[in-house]
Amino acid sequence: MLAGDLLGARVVDRSGKTAGSVQDVVVRRDDGEYQVLGLVLGRSALAGRLGFGDSLEPPTPWRHLLAWLRRHERYVRWEDVVSVETNRVEIGVDHASLPRHWHQEG
Template identity: 75%
Template sequence: MRRLRAGELLGVRVVDRYGREAGSVQDIVVRHEEGVYTVLGLVLGRSALAGRFGYGDSLEPPTPWKHLLGWLRRHERYVKWEDVIAVREDRIEIGVDHGSLPRRWHEAH
């Protein structure tokens, strides 16, 4: 697979192994070790508004916002980078059923 910039992946629609829509790429989960960034997976969904506020899986939102931000993230799914089988100009293809994808990235690692 060729080298990609993160901006090339954001917003791209994702289809599962059956050709069904799984969402679009809203965020990229990476690991940084010794100056090297490694892509672990992709956060899929309809919107990444909650995550862009900084309330992903590692930051707990304040109590009044917890339910609202959880509701905004209800469509999010996570796909491991190793399950990506093709990155095309108009879509990313994954080799798993979108119904089997976990809701949070930490559930997959």
């Protein structure tokens, strides 16, 4: 499976409720190998794709607009993914417990 195959897939939490759709895949590169860290869920990941998220702060005039664009964004760690099927990802946590944004760990 390619990371691009996950984009747009519907995500269902452990209670069967829709948690959103996969908007982006967060990866880390170590010694030439890529490791999936998690998935960004929501309606759109435009702000994150522009690079504004974890460590890059947007310019002041754009801060509120980009925060508004990210208002539905949620992050699920790859460890919390239970199964991946065509156009469907099941996670083992409740949607309400997901953090609003991805932040680089360690």
